[in-house]
Amino acid sequence: MQKIRVQIGSDVPNKSRVVYVFSFIGLHSGVKFELTEENGDILYGKRKDTSKEAKVIIPCDYSLLEGNSSPETRTIEDIPVLHKDIVPGDKLLEKHESSIRFTYDPVAIIFYLISRIEEVKSTETDTHGRFISTNSVLHPSGFLNEPVVDYHLNTVKRALKDMSFELDDRKTPMAILTHDVDQPIRSIKGSFRLLFEGEKDLKSRVNSLTDTIGRKIKTEDNPFWNFGSFTTAEAGYGFKSAFFFTAPYYRTKYDPKYNVNGYNFRMKIAELTAKGFEVGLHGSYNSVIDGDKLTKEKEKLENTGVNVYGNRSHYLRFEVAGGYRKIQSANLKYDSSLGYSDTIGYRCGTGLPFYPYDFGTEKAIPILEIPLIVMDGALIPNREIEEVNEILDNLVDTALRLNGAVTFLWHLRTAYDIDYPGWFDVYKRLLKKLSENGFDVLKPSSLAESYMNLAGELGYHDFIFE
Ligand SMILES: [Zn+2]
Known part of the structure; x- marks a missing residue:
């Protein structure tokens, strides 16, 4: 295993943030970074610092690292860049005889985005108390759909490779497939209500009402009870x-x-886990905000006979500053709530998993965040299906090119074509595309376990966790 020594300049205000980012880079490149007081392989610090020994020199953008003010954005060499103190040159890297010097600070950019410092500092929320996508620094510049962090991770990796360091990085892009079970039953009462209130045209509303009643009479599955549609489509490619x-x-x-303790639900949960699919907790509306609700909900779900490892909050209602502590108290291993409900894209600047940063302790929390990138309801409404497919293709192609990760969320009810025409076809097409492009499709619990093991192997447990 390659060990690379990092020297952090004495002038750098917040070393634990730098250590945190190097551990993120290390986890995604299979490198063990170690700190050294002098003569590092990498020097991170003042721009004018020179070092005879350092092979890679990265200047510190103090303001960006401290998150003091909104950074500026620009594109250099086709890569979206955030900066504040240091104005980057026309090229991201300057190559010298025996070293590479960055003209900007990729470490501070990665920290700014994955620490979610802009959310911690933001006081404005939507009616559900959520961070607003248009308030993100990535929004005005149109960078929300770009995995900005991945570009900079790759730039650092490339510089290390150019300087003959050996990386043991993952070779395939990753995808994580998820389903929130919000409305597994289309009730007859609700179907009557939708007949008068629904947004769909009348013919479609009548169709779904008669279909819902007809299935009930014939004791067939309810139109929204679509577990089998998803598991069959996924299993066709060996995905879970x-x-x-x-x-x-x-x-x-x-x-x-x-009620998750109902007979049908307990049977279904047992069936899903027996087939190798995962059952996670969809934390209720107030669960990550209020008291020990999340812990109790996890226990309640586990009483159905399943082990629960992770959370996604209902309405994606999540508070970065306190939410991870609730998840930790509930003894969960991962969260996958950090996406936007009104738009697709990279809320954290990446689809790659990471350990969240706690600004109280200036340490990482040992809970893996697996950011949510694409939710059906944020992608499909008000778009032609062709456009939807094109957006997904671009996203998958980018992840393929950058060796990234993408987490998808399709709600259970959307496989009901009368109410959601075309939505399930989009999903099936996506599965095919992921398979054809060799994506490693992982269950979130498996991802959480493998990253915790990797963090241990690379010596990052003591390095970043409190
Ligand atoms: Zn939900």
């Missing part, structure tokens, strides 16, 4: 996905109405 179920004790009007 995760289904997130809610188990609230106190329901708000926003929470799903089913």
